[in-house]
Amino acid sequence: MATPVMDKAEATAKTDASPYITVTFRIRRFNPEVSEHAVWEDFPVEIDPKERVLDGLHKIKWDVDGTLTFRRSCAHGICGSDAMRINGKNRLACKTLIKDINPEKPITVEAIKGLTVLKDLVVDMEPFFQAYRDVMPFLVTKGNEPTRERLQSAEDRERFDDTTKCILCAACTSSCPVFWNDGQYFGPAAIVNAHRFIFDSRDDAGEQRLEILNDKDGVWRCRTTFNCTDACPRGIEVTKAIQEVKRALITRRF
Amino acid sequence: MKIHKYDTVIVGAGGAGMRAAIEATKRSRTAVLTKLYPTRSHTGAAQGGMAAALANVEEDNWEWHTFDTVKGGDYLVDQDAAEILAKEAIDAVLDLEKMGLPFNRTPNGTIDQRRFGGHSRNHGEAPVRRSCYAADRTGHMILQTLYQNCVKEGVEFFNEFYVLDQLITEVDGVRKSAGVVAYELATGEIHIFQAKAVIYASGGTGKFFKVTSNAHTLTGDGQAACYRRGLPLEDMEFFQFHPTGIWRMGILLTEGARGEGGILRNKDGERFMEKYAPVMKDLASRDVVSRSIYTEIREGRGCGPEGDHVFLDLTHLPPEQLDAKLPDITEFARTYLGIEPYTDPIPIQPTAHYAMGGIPTNVQGEVLADNTTVVPGLYAAGEVACVSVHGANRLGTNSLLDINVFGRRSGIAAAEYAATADFVELPEDPASLVVEMVEGLRAATGSERVSELRRELQETMDANVMVFRTEQTIKTAVEKIAELRERYKNVSVQDKGKRFNTDLLEAVELGNLLELAEVMAVSALARKESRGGHYREDYPNRDDVNFMRHTMAYREVGDDGSETVRLDYKPVVQTRYQPMERKY
Ligand SMILES: Cc1cc2nc3c(=O)[nH]c(=O)nc-3n(C[C@H](O)[C@H](O)[C@H](O)COP(=O)(O)OP(=O)(O)OC[C@H]3O[C@@H](n4cnc5c(N)ncnc54)[C@H](O)[C@@H]3O)c2cc1C
Ligand code: SF4
Ligand code: FES
Numbered sequence A: 001m002a003t004p005v006m007d008k009a010e011a012t013a014k015t016d017a018s019p020y021i022t023v024t025f026r027i028r029r030f031n032p033e034v035s036e037h038a039v040w041e042d043f044p045v046e047i048d049p050k051e052r053v054l055d056g057l058h059k060i061k062w063d064v065d066g067t068l069t070f071r072r073s074c075a076h077g078i079c080g081s082d083a084m085r086i087n088g089k090n091r092l093a094c095k096t097l098i099k100d101i102n103p104e105k106p107i108t109v110e111a112i113k114g115l116t117v118l119k120d121l122v123v124d125m126e127p128f129f130q131a132y133r134d135v136m137p138f139l140v141t142k143g144n145e146p147t148r149e150r151l152q153s154a155e156d157r158e159r160f161d162d163t164t165k166c167i168l169c170a171a172c173t174s175s176c177p178v179f180w181n182d183g184q185y186f187g188p189a190a191i192v193n194a195h196r197f198i199f200d201s202r203d204d205a206g207e208q209r210l211e212i213l214n215d216k217d218g219v220w221r222c223r224t225t226f227n228c229t230d231a232c233p234r235g236i237e238v239t240k241a242i243q244e245v246k247r248a249l250i251t252r253r254f
Numbered sequence B: 001m002k003i004h005k006y007d008t009v010i011v012g013a014g015g016a017g018m019r020a021a022i023e024a025t026k027r028s029r030t031a032v033l034t035k036l037y038p039t040r041s042h043t044g045a046a047q048g049g050m051a052a053a054l055a056n057v058e059e060d061n062w063e064w065h066t067f068d069t070v071k072g073g074d075y076l077v078d079q080d081a082a083e084i085l086a087k088e089a090i091d092a093v094l095d096l097e098k099m100g101l102p103f104n105r106t107p108n109g110t111i112d113q114r115r116f117g118g119h120s121r122n123h124g125e126a127p128v129r130r131s132c133y134a135a136d137r138t139g140h141m142i143l144q145t146l147y148q149n150c151v152k153e154g155v156e157f158f159n160e161f162y163v164l165d166q167l168i169t170e171v172d173g174v175r176k177s178a179g180v181v182a183y184e185l186a187t188g189e190i191h192i193f194q195a196k197a198v199i200y201a202s203g204g205t206g207k208f209f210k211v212t213s214n215a216h217t218l219t220g221d222g223q224a225a226c227y228r229r230g231l232p233l234e235d236m237e238f239f240q241f242h243p244t245g246i247w248r249m250g251i252l253l254t255e256g257a258r259g260e261g262g263i264l265r266n267k268d269g270e271r272f273m274e275k276y277a278p279v280m281k282d283l284a285s286r287d288v289v290s291r292s293i294y295t296e297i298r299e300g301r302g303c304g305p306e307g308d309h310v311f312l313d314l315t316h317l318p319p320e321q322l323d324a325k326l327p328d329i330t331e332f333a334r335t336y337l338g339i340e341p342y343t344d345p346i347p348i349q350p351t352a353h354y355a356m357g358g359i360p361t362n363v364q365g366e367v368l369a370d371n372t373t374v375v376p377g378l379y380a381a382g383e384v385a386c387v388s389v390h391g392a393n394r395l396g397t398n399s400l401l402d403i404n405v406f407g408r409r410s411g412i413a414a415a416e417y418a419a420t421a422d423f424v425e426l427p428e429d430p431a432s433l434v435v436e437m438v439e440g441l442r443a444a445t446g447s448e449r450v451s452e453l454r455r456e457l458q459e460t461m462d463a464n465v466m467v468f469r470t471e472q473t474i475k476t477a478v479e480k481i482a483e484l485r486e487r488y489k490n491v492s493v494q495d496k497g498k499r500f501n502t503d504l505l506e507a508v509e510l511g512n513l514l515e516l517a518e519v520m521a522v523s524a525l526a527r528k529e530s531r532g533g534h535y536r537e538d539y540p541n542r543d544d545v546n547f548m549r550h551t552m553a554y555r556e557v558g559d560d561g562s563e564t565v566r567l568d569y570k571p572v573v574q575t576r577y578q579p580m581e582r583k584y
Helices: A006-016 A053-064 A126-134 A154-159 A177-181 A188-198 A206-213 A227-231 A238-251 B015-027 B062-072 B079-099 B138-153 B221-228 B286-298 B319-325 B327-337 B398-420 B432-443 B450-464 B471-488 B502-526
Strands: A021-029 A039-047 A083-086 A089-092 A107-110 A117-119 B002-011 B030-034 B113-121 B126-132 B156-159 B161-171 B174-184 B190-200 B239-246 B263-265 B310-313 B346-355 B366-368 B374-380 B549-557 B563-571
Touching: A021 A053, A039 A053, A053 A107, A053 B450, A089 A227, A126 A188, A188 A206, A188 A238, A206 A238, A227 A238, B002 B015, B002 B174, B002 B398, B015 B030, B015 B138, B015 B190, B015 B398, B030 B161, B030 B190, B062 B079, B062 B113, B079 B138, B079 B398, B113 B286, B138 B398, B161 B190, B161 B221, B161 B432, B161 B502, B174 B432, B190 B221, B190 B398, B190 B432, B221 B374, B221 B502, B221 B549, B239 B286, B239 B327, B286 B310, B286 B346, B319 B327, B327 B346, B374 B398, B432 B502, B450 B471, B450 B502, B471 B502, B502 B549, B502 B563
Parallel strands: A021 A107, B002 B030, B002 B190, B030 B156, B174 B374, B190 B374
Antiparallel strands: A021 A039, A083 A089, A083 A107, B113 B126, B161 B174, B174 B190, B239 B346, B263 B310, B310 B346, B366 B374, B549 B563
């Protein structure tokens, strides 16, 4: 193989030298210890446009205003801590680069919708996790355990691959208009996680999970608006998964 | 202040904590305290795989795995523990499969396996396929599967509870664990958890480095809580620098990328690992590859205008293979670097990755108060602990294994102990240390800022105690850390509130990092040899005569309140393998 390296190196380095720019972060602040009202607050931040929105939030918290509060951990899109509404769309702050969201205009950042805001960008995640727990998100098997592993063909494994990627960030559920109007709706994330087991060839509780989702707050509430699929930072085809669950409910085949 | 009583309390809900919780909950009344929601734990970041000699795709056995672990750890591994790790690996993987983990499959439907650094056939003959994996998100699948099974078992979690102190009471001359003190993020309230058994599973401490694959929250809280109460920390000088972090960001690109055939190249396009490790090449042990990369960079063969990185080249691999086996890491390259790995090589540099050292335990997970005495009721497992199965350098895929094998063992051992033991009386005024810490920070008006001190700490650690160390650089770090610890006394926070005060907790976490950084640097200064992840340019050889022993660091407080690190040493357990020179 030829050496693919030299000129690429320079290309990377050149863009890397790009100057810092000033970006306005417009953040929805709320702290009931201080006031019952939420307010928008602007913070100018010096930042390399190739940095993440999370880097901008850290700059504010670390250098300007330590009271700014948000959750985060891994900083590269795998822990699901930092879903927020950025310029009106649900995204992970650590997976959104400044340059990709038009830094010319103020970047608005607010808590995800449909869950109670507790402080700044932090929401109460309990109802979200409760819906997840309600769909029996674990493998259920009947009969004797084999001594070695259960066999599963690569094809059967592939069947539910997409929905195993979920990091429970709530970006989908909190972008769903049905969920905003009625917090009782299970929401896309719970259905995605039910899908992950319903279509696992090793599982024996598909019928039970389908019954749970056949409820008045179950899959039938979905209006196929695709907000969830657009919001998912893991690229999961959320709406498709919901459709597959609906179809399984009708045909009872999965 | 609230007081709770549980048989078993587990600190941390990563892989180790949840594996322990599944066992402990079946056997005792158990609470899991975790500063993150369980599924946010950094186990979810692990990519490459979990080692076990299943022999699903080629001949393999646990004895070869044991040997590789011992050799990979540069013979500082306790061989009895390594043997348990390798033997129980097989059931650990099968248990996860039965719990529902969606491993990649072979054409026969069995669990597929791939190559990983340092894992070999027949004592180093050739690479072997031992890593069980689920694409490049094995850790994610382990974390999800364990959480799912915790839901199934009804494990009781206290989410966003930060454990800040370990309670110890002396009973008839024996120091026993009495429980822990936790701070509730949502309310600022302090909780005492009285428990018969406590298991630390609070993960690593990588955030004292700047370029690291570790999460912001990996601040060594568990290590610090035990150390402050006079318990030792073992082998803290041994930290692993993973060869392939994304340049400047540190985000990990799994070794599985090289397992799939990826190649490291310098600015001339040369596959330089052939020079340093003729047999294992790009899949030599991590410390070897990281040093080779820096040698290339130092000798002027690094890439880019500053010559400060090398390339991970995947361009010769078919796109279908990248999509099927390495979807996440190729996406990282696209998202964070704007690079297309099908056609362009990825700029990488070594990244601070894994703490081999930690709270010393025996193979049941019982914490040691010195070289031999256990602390009744106290356990540790996972990255926070040092069993020691990783010695001076951990092999890839052995940590996901460690958290499952020793998480399970400690969960069983702790619950069985709790079934026979009584509650130990709480010390007088049990919350005092945490109240002092938290209220002190809230009230402080000093001029130092947490973010500035942390930045300086991270810079000094990267510059002085990373891949290459000398007496001079380590001393520089020791002095700088002492200065930072002095300045830390003058630190204040802006958020004085009770509710979700992450400003305050970042200050507490920095205190832990500073304490542990000092232990690491002092331990490194005294180890005048090179072994595994600890490489001293002024002592480039391994010295088995003087240093075939574990470091045990203790906190000493003088009459004037001054703090020092006292070092002692513990023998290495050697059973069947005699130390040999390590070649790959
Ligand atoms: C990017 C990356 C890739 C990796 N890839 C691999 C791999 O392919 N194979 C492999 O074998 N190993 C790999 N490793 C290493 C391995 O993933 C980790 O060592 C292992 O997952 C650690 O698990 P743990 O349970 O000990 O800790 P963690 O998963 O880090 O969990 C720590 C837990 O402790 C809690 N906690 C921390 N402090 C407190 C506190 N004060 N109070 C209460 N709770 C607290 C946290 O909330 C969290 O739940 C990788 C590591 C990284 C960073
Ligand atoms: S489906 Fe996607 S958006 Fe929804 S919780 Fe899972 S990862 Fe987040
Ligand atoms: S911080 Fe983990 S997903 Fe963003």
